[in-house]
Amino acid sequence: MNFKDCIDSYPFILMEGALGERLKREFDLDISGTVAMADLVYQQKGRLALETLWNEYIDIAYRYQLPFLATTPTRRANKERIYMAGYNESIIADNVDFLRSIKEALPLFHEVPCQSVN
DSSP states (O other): OOHHHHHHHOSOOEEOOOHHHHHHHHHOOOOOSTTTTGGGGGSHHHHHHHHHHHHHHHHHHHHHTOOEEOOOSOTTOOHHHHHHTTOOTHHHHHHHHHHHHHHHTSOGGGOOTTTTOO
8 A cells, every 4th residue: 555545544644743852851862962863863762762652652553543654853864964963864764774673573463554655
């Protein structure tokens, strides 16, 4: 199923909400750096926090049989900011790979609608 068919098939789609606020308040993470949340994938505490939050949303999507749309926390990671922070463009791919690894780690019984949409 493609993305358009998925969103046309369901009256609601779950997305993560206020990810930055949750990371600051629940996990005491500093996301004020040049690339904001994009470099969390390079920190053990950041990876654990992202994984925890995304898995909470996946559990809700599974419980209510809703599609879940997760996005990488790379909104502020443009080319200029990436280099200013001392990273390179692989930071985007590293975030995508990390999010994909969470999806791939889901047990088969825990599939949510439209999970295979890429």
